[in-house]
Amino acid sequence: MTGFLGKDFWMRNETLVALVIVLFCVFAAISDPNFLSVTTLSDLSRASIVIGILAIAAMIVLISGGIDVSFTAIAVFGMYASTKLALAIWPDMPWPLIFVMSAGIGALLGSVNGVFIAFFGLPTLIVTLGTLSIFRGFLLTFIGSQRISDLPPAMRDFSRGVLARGTTEAGYFYSIPWAILALVGVVVLTWFILSKTMLGRAIFAIGGSVESARRVGINVKWTQFFVYVYVGALAGLAGAIHGSMGRMADPFSLVGTELSVIAAVVLGGARLIGGYGTITGTLLGVGLIVLVQNSLIVIGVPTTWQSVVVGLLILLGTGLPAWRAKHAASGNA
Amino acid sequence: MTEAQAGVFVEVVGVTKRYAGVVALDGVDLIVRPGEAICLAGENGSGKSTLIKLISGVEQPTTGSIRIDGETVRRLTPRQSSAAGVMVIYQDFSLFPNLTVAENIALSTQIASHDIMSSSRKCRDIARQTLARIGVDIDLEERVELLSVAHKQLVAICRALASKARLIIMDEPTTALTAKEVRVLLSIIRKLKEDGVAILFVSHKLAEVLEVSEKVVVLRNGRKVAEGPASDFDAISLTHHMTGRDVAETPPSQLPVGTPVLLEVNGLTRAGAFEDVNFTLRKGEVLGITGLLGSGRTSLAKALFGLVAPDTGTIVLEGREVPLGDPIAAANAHIGYVPEDRLTEGLFLSQSIVRNVAVGRLHAHQNLGVLSLNALVAEAAGWLQRLKVKAPDIEAPVQSLSGGNQQRVALARWLSRGPRVLVLNGPSVGVDVGSKSDIHAIIRELAGEGIGVIVISDDLPELIATCHRILVMRAGRIVDEMEGGSVSEEQLSVRLAS
Numbered sequence: 001m002t003g004f005l006g007k008d009f010w011m012r013n014e015t016l017v018a019l020v021i022v023l024f025c026v027f028a029a030i031s032d033p034n035f036l037s038v039t040t041l042s043d044l045s046r047a048s049i050v051i052g053i054l055a056i057a058a059m060i061v062l063i064s065g066g067i068d069v070s071f072t073a074i075a076v077f078g079m080y081a082s083t084k085l086a087l088a089i090w091p092d093m094p095w096p097l098i099f100v101m102s103a104g105i106g107a108l109l110g111s112v113n114g115v116f117i118a119f120f121g122l123p124t125l126i127v128t129l130g131t132l133s134i135f136r137g138f139l140l141t142f143i144g145s146q147r148i149s150d151l152p153p154a155m156r157d158f159s160r161g162v163l164a165r166g167t168t169e170a171g172y173f174y175s176i177p178w179a180i181l182a183l184v185g186v187v188v189l190t191w192f193i194l195s196k197t198m199l200g201r202a203i204f205a206i207g208g209s210v211e212s213a214r215r216v217g218i219n220v221k222w223t224q225f226f227v228y229v230y231v232g233a234l235a236g237l238a239g240a241i242h243g244s245m246g247r248m249a250d251p252f253s254l255v256g257t258e259l260s261v262i263a264a265v266v267l268g269g270a271r272l273i274g275g276y277g278t279i280t281g282t283l284l285g286v287g288l289i290v291l292v293q294n295s296l297i298v299i300g301v302p303t304t305w306q307s308v309v310v311g312l313l314i315l316l317g318t319g320l321p322a323w324r325a326k327h328a329a330s331g332n333a
Numbered sequence: 334m335t336e337a338q339a340g341v342f343v344e345v346v347g348v349t350k351r352y353a354g355v356v357a358l359d360g361v362d363l364i365v366r367p368g369e370a371i372c373l374a375g376e377n378g379s380g381k382s383t384l385i386k387l388i389s390g391v392e393q394p395t396t397g398s399i400r401i402d403g404e405t406v407r408r409l410t411p412r413q414s415s416a417a418g419v420m421v422i423y424q425d426f427s428l429f430p431n432l433t434v435a436e437n438i439a440l441s442t443q444i445a446s447h448d449i450m451s452s453s454r455k456c457r458d459i460a461r462q463t464l465a466r467i468g469v470d471i472d473l474e475e476r477v478e479l480l481s482v483a484h485k486q487l488v489a490i491c492r493a494l495a496s497k498a499r500l501i502i503m504d505e506p507t508t509a510l511t512a513k514e515v516r517v518l519l520s521i522i523r524k525l526k527e528d529g530v531a532i533l534f535v536s537h538k539l540a541e542v543l544e545v546s547e548k549v550v551v552l553r554n555g556r557k558v559a560e561g562p563a564s565d566f567d568a569i570s571l572t573h574h575m576t577g578r579d580v581a582e583t584p585p586s587q588l589p590v591g592t593p594v595l596l597e598v599n600g601l602t603r604a605g606a607f608e609d610v611n612f613t614l615r616k617g618e619v620l621g622i623t624g625l626l627g628s629g630r631t632s633l634a635k636a637l638f639g640l641v642a643p644d645t646g647t648i649v650l651e652g653r654e655v656p657l658g659d660p661i662a663a664a665n666a667h668i669g670y671v672p673e674d675r676l677t678e679g680l681f682l683s684q685s686i687v688r689n690v691a692v693g694r695l696h697a698h699q700n701l702g703v704l705s706l707n708a709l710v711a712e713a714a715g716w717l718q719r720l721k722v723k724a725p726d727i728e729a730p731v732q733s734l735s736g737g738n739q740q741r742v743a744l745a746r747w748l749s750r751g752p753r754v755l756v757l758n759g760p761s762v763g764v765d766v767g768s769k770s771d772i773h774a775i776i777r778e779l780a781g782e783g784i785g786v787i788v789i790s791d792d793l794p795e796l797i798a799t800c801h802r803i804l805v806m807r808a809g810r811i812v813d814e815m816e817g818g819s820v821s822e823e824q825l826s827v828r829l830a831s
Binding site: 195196197198199200201202204205207208209211212213215216217218274275276 | 440441444450
């Protein structure tokens with residue numbers, strides 16, 4: 001299908017996902033004229049912050065040719081441990097410090113993954129499945145299993161901070177939280193690392209072929225180690241934001257959502273074999289997943305159908321380009 | 334530096350390498366001068382891979398030394414070696430399929446210069462300059478996975494050049510190239526030599542690169558057995574030195590008149606791949622099918638075994654029509670297929686040698702779904718012995734074998750099933766000369782037993798040596814038919830290209 005849009009237009013996941021988003025919005029706008037509003041946008045962007053940061057983290061791992069399922073456990077560990085620590089030693093600790101602490105704990109836990117994967121050369125899925133269970137179990141056993149709704153005041157302040165707020169003409173309230181800047185910051189930093197530094201090139205190169213990367217002189221071990229530490233730090237940050245925006249440190253939250261985060265990344269075009277993935281695609285994938293999780297009801301689909309729809313999207317969104325690529329490949333030879 | 338050493342880039346002096354008691358290299362000398370192309374010939378296991386590893390610093394010699402620019406380097410590391418300008422282009426090219434042409438070419442340069450930032454303009458500049466240096470035009474922004482094999486090789490050469498290569502070691506440079514692409518490669522090699530870049534071809538299929546080479550060095554069992562100006566060697570003498578025996582092959586004798594037809598292919602067509610293909614195969618006949626890359630020969634081979642579904646046409650085996658596009662039906666009809674790419678299509682690489690053979694006979698050794706393992710393994714082992722697979726341990730993974738032995742394992746699997754028709758796609762791709770003539774002997778023997786063999790290949794001497802008849806394909810059609818014994822290589826290559 002070579003149309004006016006270029007020959008690989010339909011092969012790109014980004015295009016497909018964007019198209020599905022547009023279609024979804026059209027249907028939603030038809031069934032509810034109020035759907036296309038600043039309120040919806042602000043609700044959706046609020047819901048995208050944590051999953052967005054986690055998805056960016058998961059994307060880097062996929063690009064490097066690995067897979068990480070432990071990042072939700074790291075996020076919740078960082079969030080809960082730093083909250084508890086702050087309450088214990090300095091309840092009035094400013095929120096940036098709490099966030100840095102959570103990200104630091106995340107980086108430390110990520111380095112555990114990094115050591116096993118980069119220096120012992122173990123398979124990434126096995127290692128992170130193991131650490132997912134270990135981190136979570138350790139958290140619940142040694143640090144605590146009580147929900148903390150009495151957060152340090154600074155964290156509550158953070159969740160109240162807004163960039164903009166107002167009321168639409170139809171009388172709906174909207175606000176855009178500060179936290180969105182964290183997502184923007186993570187996106188910019190990650191984009192910079194991936195496309196402007198040699199480190200980023202090395203991550204792509206390792207995802208393309210580990211053996212070739214070694215032969216051209218890339219330090220594969222340290223690059224992989226960096227990936228898992230960075231992912232841990234992002235997860236810790238996402239966890240802290242999740243806690244303060246939900247006004248509660250819940251050690252049982254987040255874990256279990258890792259697969260829908262990875263689903264968002266895969267929808268956006270990252271390949272499980274490594275070497276491929278774009279930030280645009282990942283953000284679009286996140287947008288679609290968030291849309292499905294929050295607004296399915298608007299177009300008249302019961303919320304119980306959520307996971308079915310997400311599954312169908314993954315099958316179609318990633319299956320279609322793969323199927324087309326396979327057909328294109330078997331045509332010649 | 335003495336006068337004699339002046340102008341020598343790399344010198345290997347009396348190098349011996351032992352691995353756990355096995356001598357891989359035994360007192361080998363080699364001198365590489367700037368702008369000189371050298372053929373390092375040898376069969377698998379002759380020690381040529383070991384020699385590359387020593388020169389590139391991946392391994393250290395047990396005794397002897399390596400001199401670069403006249404200075405002996407103790408414990409040469411890969412980093413030192415590449416810093417001195419020794420670049421190895423492996424058979425798989427070591428490229429990054431997911432990155433663009435420009436990134437692939439520039440990456441190692443950027444890494445070597447300890448860049449922290451990656452500038453896409455610098456990257457494109459480096460790529461453009463090196464491509465211009467060899468006079469080739471490839472889209473810089475194309476992802477390497479979408480390139481042809483020949484272009485991938487050029488990208489690998491450019492990457493070596495971008496890293497200031499003074500010696501490029503090319504492992505099996507022509508194995509995957511068509512005759513036309515080989516000519517392009519040779520003209521590029523000539524340019525590089527004028528620039529003072531030395532080239533070391535490492536291969537067991539070197540006749541094609543002899544014309545651009547100054548010197549030939551032949552290794553056999555870890556020893557240098559011949560060395561001399563390239564003009565003193567030809568394909569036959571190379572083979573003689575590599576194997577230590579004369580491999581003279583005679584084309585098969587004519588089939589007796591009235592030999593019954595085994596397989597009939599009528600009007601086989603698949604849009605975009607092949608069109609109206611008709612031929613017959615007689616009992617005990619070896620039929621060659623050749624054509625340039627893209628002529629449809631591979632699609633046709635796959636169609637015969639049901640891996641590609643034709644749109645129309647019939648395949649009739651001994652009077653019975655074989656269902657199209659169904660490999661299981663083809664296998665049940667006793668058609669066997671040994672694919673061109675053993676590694677990805679033919680073998681279970683990490684599984685044991687004996688299992689790779691036995692997998693073809695699971696159905697015959699089961700009783701109510703329970704396998705009789707002993708009988709299965711015994712039969713498979715018997716076939717391995719019959720095909721002279723050289724394996725110290727048949728429980729070792731099949732990937733530990735050399736190319737020639739792997740091909741025999743793939744053959745053994747099909748032979749154990751008692752095939753009537755055997756389709757061999759590129760039977761000797763990536764196989765050394767000695768094994769090649771053994772495989773040809775096996776083909777002859779099979780035909781002698783009444784099996785119909787179809788050999789699909791672009792190795793013209795191979796076709797001439799083994800086939801009763803040769804069909805030439807062009808743009809999906811069979812355009813020519815020749816008697817195997819009567820045609821010369823030149824005639825065949827003219828018909829192929831015209």
